[in-house]
Each structure stands twice: as C-alpha cells, then as structure tokens.
Amino acid sequence: MITVEAIRIGNGRVSMVSGVYAFDLVSPKSPLWNHMRTMGAAISEHWLLLRDFNTLFNSSEKIGGSSSLPLDSGDFTQVMMDCALSDLGVARGWFSWSNDQINSKCIRRRLDPAMATTNWVLAFLESKVELLPKGNSDHCPLLVTVSDEGPVRPKLFKYFSIREKHSDFMSMISASWEVRVRGTAMYRFMTKLKRLRADPYIWNKEVFGHINESIVGVKHQLSSLHDSLYAEPSNDALMLEEQESTQRLQILLGHEEILWRQKSRQNWLKDGDFNTKFFYLSIVIRRRNDRIISLKDQNGNLLASEAYINRHMISIFENLLAQESDIDPLLANPFLPNHAQ
Template sequence: MIGGDFNVVLNDEEKIGGIPILAQDIKDFAFCINSCELEEIQFKGNPFTWWNGRATNDCIFERLDRMLLNAELQNWFTHLEVEHLARTCSDHAPLLCTYGEVTQNQHRPFKFLKFWVDYESFFGTVESTYGDIFKQFIIREEIVRIKENLFEESPSSGNRSLLQQSQAEHKKYLHYEEEYWRQKYGIDKFVEGDRNTKFFHNLVKGRRKRLQIQRI
C-alpha cells in the first residue's frame, strides 16, 4: 500500500479552478500506477483533498491525495475503505483507511473529568450530554464538512470565514480530547509540543492490557 500527496490529478474532474492540467503529467502518473500494478481504494467524503486557502476567482480545489494497493493486499483485506476527513489543521484532508466491520463502543459509566471546568458552557454540557466529549467532537467535525461543501459551492469571503470559524471550534475539541486521554493515564505534567492524543491513548490501552488477568 502506498498513499499520500502525489501532487498530481488523474483527470479533469479532480480539479476546480487554477492553472490547466498538463496532459503529460496525467499520462505519466497513470503509467506509474499501471506499471506498479496498483489499484485505487474507493473513497467516501469530499472528492477534493486540497484547497489553496483562497476565495472567489483565486480559489482552487484538487484531489491530490489518494491510497493505492496491489492485488496481494486486496486478497488479505477485502473490505478496505478510505474516507476523506475534514481539513482542519492543514490545507490537505487526512485520509482514514479502515477495513472490516466497525465494532460498537461499549457503554462506559459516567466519570467526572477535571478539564470540563475549562469549557465555557460547562453546566449546560454536563446536563445535556453528560460530558460526552467524543460525541461533541464528531458533531464539530461534521460541521466542518458542511462548511467545506458550502465554501466549495460558493467560494466567497463570507463562506471562507464561516469555514475558518468551524475549523477553530474543531481544534478546541481536539484539545479537549487530548486532555481526556492525558487524565485517563494520570499524567499531570508533560512537555508541550506536538499533539499527544495518540500517545496518551496508546498508554491507556497498554495499561489496560497489563491489568488484564490472563489465567488463574
């Protein structure tokens, strides 16, 4: 499997606005894919994975990011799927590759998390959702998707402002998610830098695994 930003499109339908596509670039990219005997994984979500950050006549949307795999991997994983996530921290959309059936999350008992007090609507949030930060995170991500589609249909300065506001709200909930996993592992202090959400999540999973009883 190979994936990421290839910085080239495969046809005219994968681009809106900007400089015309060079036919030779499209042929070279298609020839490379065929020579390596790769196939593209079907995707869902927004068809465009890159935006130049501008509005009106200077606005450009392109599909530059994709996931490719060979026949052997397709035999191992028959239900691979790629989802184009919302563009929040970059001008490129993250690609989420999944396979098989999605397991439902188990119900968890209510627990108070101290980072909730930093939220401006703390009491209302607790009363309405019992502090389900993950549900709120999904809602904010969906709002970003809607604003992206609205801006692509009408790339005005006003719609760009609405998109940027929804992206800022989404980033705030990214912070809440990070604080959740940090508290779950019991770390009070850590060096600020790159986002540590995945790091804390893996630590919690590792601790749970160590606490499991394998045999008596």
Template sequence: MLLKVRVLETREIFFCSPVYALNLDKDRIALWNFLEHYSTFATGPWMALGDWNAIRFHSDKKGGKKVPQRILNDFNDCLHKAGLSEVHPTNGEWSWCNRQVFLRRIFVKLDRVFLNERWIYSLPGTKVLYTSAACSDHYGMSIHILMEFAAGPKPFKMLKVWCLQGCVQSLVKKAWDNEISGNPIHVLLQKLRLVKKALKDWNKNCFGNIGEKLIKSKHHLDEVQLELLRDPSENNFQVEQEARLDYQAAVVDQEVLVSQKSRILWLKDTDRCTSYFYNKMKQHRNFNAITLVKNDSG
C-alpha cells in the first residue's frame, strides 16, 4: 500500500507504506516486488514501516535457528533497489520476543522504519524509538520528526581535503615553529592554537568554501565549453582543458569532504556516490543529536 499524505498547514506531500509481511519467505517475494515497483511512484519523501517478519543480518536475531543467508540477501537486495535506508532505533536492538524461558527464548528485530533519499534530505531529524510491549510480543514503534536547528558555533575540525594541498604542510610547520615559553602543557596548547588560527585564516582567505568552488568551476566550464562550440580555436581548447581540470579537482575535494563527514572510509577515488554519502552524513548527525535530557525528577 502506498499512501499519499498532505500536511494541511504547509501543503507538503509525503508517501507512507505501512507493512505487515507474511511469515514464509516465499510469500514475501510479492512484497519485495511491490516495494521495488512503487519506489518509482514515490516521487517525494517516502517512509515504509511496520512488521517485516524478516531480518537483514544474522546479528538481528538472538536464539533459535539460524536464518539462511539467501533470505537475508532477498530483503537487502529489495531495499537497495527501492532506494530505502533504515532508521535504527535509538533505544534498543530487538522488537519481538517469543516470551519463552531460558534457552527457548528468542529475540528478533522484525519491526523497522525505512526512508528514501528524498525523506532523508528533507526531514533529516527523523528518529525511531521502541515503546513498551505490555499486551503483545512486539514492541511498539514511536516515530519522531524533528526539525534541524542552529546549535551555535561549530568546533574546529581538521579537514582531510586540506592535506591534499601542497602548501598546508609548510603552513602548519611555520605556525608550529613559533617560540613559546612556559611549561610543556602550556606550550602545547599555544602551538595548537596557532596552528588552528593559521589553518582557519588560510581556509577563509585562500582555499575557500568547497561547495561554492564546485558551483563556480562548473559554471565556468559550461561557459567555456559553449564558447568552444562557437569558436573551436586552439586557444579556446586550452582554456577548456584548464577549466575541466579545475572542475575535476573541485569534484574530488567535495567527495573527500563528504566522505570524511559521513565517516565512510572505504570510498574509492573513482567512486561517484556523493548523494549516498550526504545521506549517511545526515543520518550520522541525526543519530548523535541530543533531543531529550532527563533529570532526577523525570
């Protein structure tokens, strides 16, 4: 089922698919095909949630018989083709228990929430919590959609992309070599402050904003290539080659930055998965966000 929901106040539209999957793996094939098919119709933010009666990894089950890898692969292949990413609950690992005793007790993660790329981009503050299971063998799920907010000044972070620039090493060395007197801890802190200031000034005045550089280099390349079509001279060809190299360098800088923020370390230099890493970055930021503080009074 694919429900189309419109928010009356904002007129925004999103899609929702409540799921109750059948118990046998062969009977779930129709559901996997449905999700793959309807992913093309969910042109806006899309959430699929419910009791999937399936696990994605062997670690999603504790106790009982081991689930064949083939069944896990069918579920994960469906999610990949449908472009759905899981929102992991922040307060638990299991959503179902058979309520048996000792060795016969089984815990399984059956209830899940999945979002498409548009939802993650538009509503990155979506969280899932498991609730109590007083009258059922399933725990309930509570979904919270939180808006992003400004969190004050951002802490300084050393960007990996800076290390690709040849002048950074000498810049750091020059700042570090400043003579400072005092005890070793004081000297260390002062040197770190000097390096931080030198890098921030260099980034602001020389290196610049990576996103803006990417947009400007792409715009410049488009203009140069149009001019080359009008006048295919040797001079315009050389200008186009230089503009192309500038744009390719900006793309590499952007991918290095996004891969660092997403904490995905296995990105290969030839990959072009920028949107995937943006979504991972948003999910990581969402997972680390503190949205509730509980004191001794509750």
C-alpha cells in the first residue's frame, strides 16, 4: 500500500490517498489489514483508498466460477468497520476484473472498490467513481472525480414533524386551511395545498426560527454568561439565566436530532444521545445511492452528463404529454377555477 498526501487547489484541503495492491484471492492478507488499521488510527485528515484488494464483500460482486466467497471476505468487512470506511460505489460499470473468457467459462469480479472515511465522504459530497475500459491490464482503471460543490437545484417541499412541538404550529395550519377559496372542489383543494406549502415556510422563518442558528445563538449567550459569572460568581440572576439557557440548549439539540433523524430515515437508534453526525452521514450515503449519475436511452446509449440526462428525461415526458388523447379537455385541466360556482 502506497499513501500520498493530496492538497486540493483553491481551498487547501488535505487528503490522504492510498493505492492498494493486495495478494491474490488465496494468499493471507493479515499484514495488509493490520497496516490499514494502523493507518486509520494515525490519519486525522480525509482518507481515500483505491484499487486492488483482491477480495469481495458479498456474492453480488461476482458472477461465474466458484459460488463461495473468499475466506478473507469477513476480515475485509471487519477492517472496513474498524477504520470507519464507506464503499463509494460506482457510477459506471460494476465488475472491475474478468478472465476474458466467454459463456460458462466467464468469471467477473469486483476487486477494485473505492473506499473513504466519513470525513472524506462529507467533504466531497458530489464525488463519483467510474470504471474505465480495460487496457493491457486485466483490471479496469478507476476514475474518481472529486467535487465538493454540486449543481443548485430547487428545494422540494418537505414536512418536518419537529415543527409540531411549537405550541402555535397547529393553529397556524388550521388558520391557513380555513381561508375561503372560490372555485371547483379540485381547484379549492389544490389552492389550499399550495398555501400549506408557503405558510409553514414563512412561519418557520418568522416564528419557529432555524434550529442551527438558534443553537449558535444560545451557545454564544452561554459563553457570555460564563464570563459574567466568572466576574460575579454569586449573582443569582446570572445563575438563573445560565440555567434557563442550558435548558433551552438541550431542547434545541433534541430538536436538531429529531430533524436529522427524519431526514436520514433512520428510526432504530435509541433516544438519549445526540447522533446528528450519524444521521447526517446516513443522509449523505442515501442521497449518493439515490443520485442518477448515468442513464441509458432507448437506443442503448449511455448518458453520463447531468445536462444530457436532464434533456433526455424532459423529452420523454414531453413526448408522453404530446400524444393524442380522448380525455375531455375540462377533465384534463381540473385546476382551472369554475366561476359559475
């Protein structure tokens, strides 16, 4: 294993990048696993590991040949857990090695995963891994595109249950829904739904406030109180204010955890500890898995550019909506107001 230090131009962010070439599938790899554990404990920066580990995670990483997994498969999984490494997946291709045979003799393996620590994954959210065509080697080269900034996309409406903990929330929802709207039943319903998207957003900014900003504000207030209590340690008013601010901070931290838990869709951790970093990493991994990085069109062409994917998806729906239909025009557009009612 060879490790180099990489410095990102622009922001100066330091990452450690390790290239691995392990022994074949049957040779013991204990020295490599122990070296990875030692490196993982010593590296405090972002860490990326690439290339040939010559073992497998599970049966989905192979076709053909023996049906059993390598004996060191479990050791590989354990060292990943010990070093807090995440598999970055792959945007294009899957099997990185083959024996170049055909029919029943063909064997394919995914022997070259890209893995990274939690810090690296969180620092480079928009990165992707691709397999390039093989050259003279029997392994496909890996291309890792490192990016910490993604395209700006419009935010979707999301309902967060944490808002229900505010005493005024349900009354705001009721008041928004009870506003009278004239028109057909469908038009009234859709108009009310649109209002329920806008009103909570305004209420959140004006009343509930952003949780992160509130936490920063309370922490700053507590720091000032600690300084004041150092000068006046017997001031009852300051001690009471410190107690109230501490309780307020605990409530806000609890709200923050609930928010991240809902975003991450992880509901199996027990209450008690603030697990916001775990939840945030869960969100990042889920969003990486949900991203459409490449797509095949109806002609079998691979679209890897986001601009090409967007245009292709738009054209599909434009063609669907442009097809002739026997639907009544009034039924096809139920959201127009009916002024006769």
